[in-house]
Amino acid sequence: MSEKNQVTFKEIAEYTGFSKTTISRYFNKPATVTEKNRKIIREALDLLGYQENKVAHILATGKTEYVGVIVPNLDLDYYSSMLDRILKTYNEFGYKFIVFVGSNDTAAEERYIEELLAYQIEGLIIMNHTLPSESLCSLSVPVVAIEREDRFINSVNSDNYLGGIEAASLLTEKTCDILIHLNSPTDESIPASQRISGFRDYCSARDLRYEIMIRDFGYSHEEVYSHAKAAFEEMETRYPGMKKGVFCANDVIANYLLGQVIRKYGGLTPLYRIVGFDNTPVGVKAPYSISTVDQQIEVIAREAICLLMEKIRQKRTGDPAARVPIHKTVTPIVLRREST
Amino acid sequence: MSEKNQVTFKEIAEYTGFSKTTISRYFNKPATVTEKNRKIIREALDLLGYQENKVAHILATGKTEYVGVIVPNLDLDYYSSMLDRILKTYNEFGYKFIVFVGSNDTAAEERYIEELLAYQIEGLIIMNHTLPSESLCSLSVPVVAIEREDRFINSVNSDNYLGGIEAASLLTEKTCDILIHLNSPTDESIPASQRISGFRDYCSARDLRYEIMIRDFGYSHEEVYSHAKAAFEEMETRYPGMKKGVFCANDVIANYLLGQVIRKYGGLTPLYRIVGFDNTPVGVKAPYSISTVDQQIEVIAREAICLLMEKIRQKRTGDPAARVPIHKTVTPIVLRREST
Known part of the structure; x- marks a missing residue:
């Protein structure tokens, strides 16, 4: 990387014998420079090694990339x-x-x-x-x-519907007493709402006991943390001693839920099976790696x-x-x- | 947001009475269009509501933003x-x-x-x-x-040197038996190397027992995880039963170290005090929040x-x-x- 873009108006002016004003006009208001003089300046630019200007290229081709x-x-x-x-x-x-x-x-x-x-x-x-x-x-x-x-x-x-089925199916394998899905209120027009449908349809078709817990998990870590904590406490109260299979709408929720489980039980416990969604790094940063539906x-x-x-x-x-x-x-x- | 950029060459040609080729030359090789005709086209563009083109603006002012x-x-x-x-x-x-x-x-x-x-x-x-x-x-x-x-x-x-001092000082408050700093091999020309100097100078000046463990923690989660795990095992073997104050070069290393502590001890233990660096979200995603030197x-x-x-x-x-x-x-x- 040399300083080839460093050619100054002064240098171009000296080289061509034009005034700096003319050089400036060439770049800024080319219409005010005669075609003959433009040609002289263009050739000088080439000789002085003026760097390729993609912006000019964009104007010429319409392709900005x-x-x-x-x-x-x-x-x-x-x-x-x-x-x-x-x-x-x-x-x-x-x-x-x-x-x-x-x-x-x-x-x-x-x-x-x-x-x-x-x-x-x-x-x-x-x-x-x-x-x-x-x-x-x-x-x-x-x-x-x-x-x-x-x-x-x-x-x-992602094929969100299939993802919901895959998560429910994984938790079913682990013979849980109840399957729970944690998600934010998600309008049907949003693709991720299909995670809920996939989960629900899988459970309904097999007559499995399940619950869909909709809480506004929000977008900041503070919000997700506090809602995951509240959801954990609710599950503890509502289903004590039962083996809970929890499908979380994303890995971040799953991570905070696992954190609550660790804080209460000192590590993994047969009372909770947790699966997230996305396959983001958060799932492997936790003390115990978190199963997930990999969106790819x-x-x-x-x-x-x-x-x-x-x-x-x-x-x-x-x-x-x-x-x-x-x-x-x-x-x-x-x-x-x-x-x- | 309307489709005001949709003015086509065809429309401009029809409006001005020029051929589409001339319009194309106006945009791509303006020098081949006479100044009189350029003026006509420019005015037509204005009247047709051709969208402001920042690319043209860049050419005129040199300021791309x-x-x-x-x-x-x-x-x-x-x-x-x-x-x-x-x-x-x-x-x-x-x-x-x-x-x-x-x-x-x-x-x-x-x-x-x-x-x-x-x-x-x-x-x-x-x-x-x-x-x-x-x-x-x-x-x-x-x-x-x-x-x-x-x-x-x-x-x-960041004032990395001060950060190293702050971390060592925090750990000293907690009356640890040994202070340990985990970092990657860091050339002195890299500002973060000052975290090491700050930590070392603080410990030396106070005659504290300390160790600087340099391991190549790498850039991927797999690398950081495996080196943090190895460092934990080394500390366990070398300083059994001692209260270890560990300053990690960043929150990600601190997170993986805390994960190892949780896996072995089922939660926080008086045997480890851990502080990271950066103040990134990873420090609040862990089951127990991780102290850190906030870079701001x-x-x-x-x-x-x-x-x-x-x-x-x-x-x-x-x-x-x-x-x-x-x-x-x-x-x-x-x-x-x-x-x-």
Whole structure:
């Protein structure tokens, strides 16, 4: 890496014999420089080793190779893992990512999107829940959602229904007295709500005793912790001495629940079998490794980019299919670890 | 958000009466369109509501409002927390971030930097350890390092030396029989090596019994886990029955060490007092909260952006100070939690 971008207006002016003002006008208001003089300056730039300017290239081709990413936060393991895998696709596909960490604030998210569009992104990957897909689908670039409401836009999601079945099935193997599912209030339009349906349908079809405990686990560690603690205390009171098989909506909830079990019982106990969802690092950071339904985050990230590329291509070639949203699902895999 | 960017070449052609080829040349090779015709097209674009194009704006002003960020990975909590806080500075300062997740591969990192420079970033924030500051300082944009070798470039770091003292001091309060510091082999040029010096100087000055255990804890969870486990077993063998005060180089090591303690002793034991470093979420996810030296990641992220802005300004105004690297330190704060 040399300082090849260090060619200054002064140097270009000296080399060409023009004034610095003329050089400035060449870059900022090229229309005010005659074509003959522009040619002289262009040749001087080449000779002086002026660095390739991708911004100029973008104007010429319309291809920025930029993709925008909006993610709710990076403190929860699922989002940081997903962003990590998305960014790493650069090595395979060459797309660069402009990343925004979103709030739950609609106005802020609209501002992020306006910024991204102004910078000529070719496509958008969105994990935030703030804006409805109905408004996202009218953007001028293709949008791929991951695990959020996706009716009018493309999406790549885990097969959440199957994941719910897999979790219930794993807990059934362990002959629990009752199966419990912990989840946040999840609208049916959100793919993850299928985890609840899969779990419920599996239990109902087999006449298993089960309960679905819906609590607002929230987005911060403090919230998840306090609700997992409250849920643990409830289970202790309601089902004393019973063997409880608990399917948690994500690994973070499972981790806090296991923490409560450890605090009370000094380690694993036959009274609890715990399985999470996602396969994020939190599941292997706990004192006892936590079984989980592996979303295959790396596969989802790669599929999201591939789907986006396909939609970008369709849009560019004027293919009418560009406007038809595609929904892909990735099959999750149960990982059996110490907590079950 | 409307589709205002959807004005097509065809529409512009129809509106102006020029051919689509001429419109294309206007955007791609403006020099081949006469100034008179360019003016007509420009006015048509305005009237047709062609969306503001920041890319064109960049060419005109040289200000992209882009900052490049290179981070080693997002699986380790320190990096995902730092990136989260860096990205959130958008709300205050308006800089947009193009993010690369780095490998330890020099060629890959040079490619990331070439890409970022080609996209006209205004500055670079770097957390990777791959390239020496001596080569980074010759880039055409200001560079701010966070917790990496920074001799020739700007940096914002925790006051690591003070952090080491604070950790040793906290453990001393707890009247341990021996103080132990776990760290990876850390070159003296890396700011975090000062954690070792601070710890050692504090213990030496007070004639405390101490040991510095250097193990290559690595960058993946598997590596950190297996080395923390091995270190725990070593401490058990070497100092049986003694009260051990352990200062871990980061919260992730502290978490795995606490996990081993819980697995052996069923919970906290007077035999171990553990303190980590960073104050990342991993410290509150454990079954017992882990004391830590809080780097104040949010403050560091903000200071990094402010320093970068100052250097961008100096560079733009031709201030000779632009070339003088500035090193800022942020005072860490001890957080007392259950593990001590």
